[in-house]
Amino acid sequence: MVKQKKKVKTVYKFLFLTIGAILASIGLEIFLVPNNIVDGGINGISIITSYLTKMPLGVFIFVFNLPFLIFGYSQIGKTFVISTLYAISILSLGVSAFHTMPSLTQDPLLAAVFGGIIIGIGVGMVIRYGGSLDGTEIVAIILSKKTAFSVGEIVMFFNLFILSSAGVVFGWDRAMYSLIAYFVAFKVIDLTIEGLDESKAVIIISDKPDEIAEVLMARLGRGVTFLEGQGGYSKQAKGVLYSVVTRLEVSKLKSIIDEIDEEAFVTIQDVHEVLGGRLAKKAIH
Incomplete structure (x- = not known):
């Protein structure tokens, strides 16, 4: 085989x-x-x-x-x-x-x-x-x-x-x-x-990581990975989320994060190729 x-x-x-x-x-x-x-x-x-x-x-x-x-x-x-x-x-x-x-x-x-x-x-x-x-x-x-x-x-x-x-x-x-x-x-x-359907890698640092992850998976249908982080100045534990979305979903993602945590720190980078690990696309509410 x-x-x-x-x-x-x-x-x-x-x-x-x-x-x-x-x-x-x-x-x-x-x-x-x-x-x-x-x-x-x-x-x-x-x-x-x-x-x-x-x-x-x-x-x-x-x-x-x-x-x-x-x-x-x-x-x-x-x-x-x-x-x-x-x-x-x-x-x-x-x-x-x-x-x-x-x-x-x-x-x-x-x-x-x-x-x-x-x-x-x-x-x-x-x-x-x-x-x-x-x-x-x-x-x-x-x-x-x-x-x-x-x-x-x-x-x-x-x-x-x-x-x-x-x-x-x-x-x-x-x-x-x-x-x-x-x-x-x-x-x-x-x-x-x-390809035309360019992907974006998103890193989100927030005090409400569980809420953001739940909404991203429900409304965008994208997998989210939890990472461990620590504030360099405060030394406090921080929730860090990593996810990959399409270029067309970036605006919706920003809106979701802003609704839940206006103080969240977000970085968005281009991704040339994605292999495996992606959830089936769900309808965006």
Whole structure:
């Protein structure tokens, strides 16, 4: 039974890696490439090199990413590298298959926006299911462990270099359209990974923890965990509650707390993913 579930999960994973890579290839070949707009990372370098040499884009995407995958095999992990290799292979085949298809628009702004959206969905889907479509992210992860720079800062440095190169090759107006495409894709990747139904982690410190917990479970249908706390100044015991709610329930939660204890201390933070432990949603009274 366990093996069967594992096989289904693996098939499910590679199905979405395939869909994500195909979507990214559509965004590249149907929108960006025909309008001389580049993507970030290795794909951007591949677009520029393909334009200068007149050789197939798919070949450069695969060949340029391969050294990064070999470099990251022992550093990051076998599963991630295999998933990334598979996704990049599908991307390379995809851009080759879609290369003969005409662009859906000749307007560079529309191409940048819609290309960015489709690429963002594709890349986000691949990342969500354990892979990547860009070898520079692997290097960035490794370098971030050995330097003071974060993964985001290293990736940004790579992309600034690539966009500057695009300005030299295609003209600075195309470099600016490329920046728009990159920004749109970046935002859509976040939406795809995190989802639209964003969750919030709530910590409540109150003198009436039992009453608040009872009402939250009854009116929001959310589980509540009791923690032990102590006031730093008063040294008195404090009731601390922890719960996770959706973005749309935050206003109702604040109202409930205010009704019961106006002096309660509340912190609310973004949560990227929630696994298990959630109660079935009940109707809000």
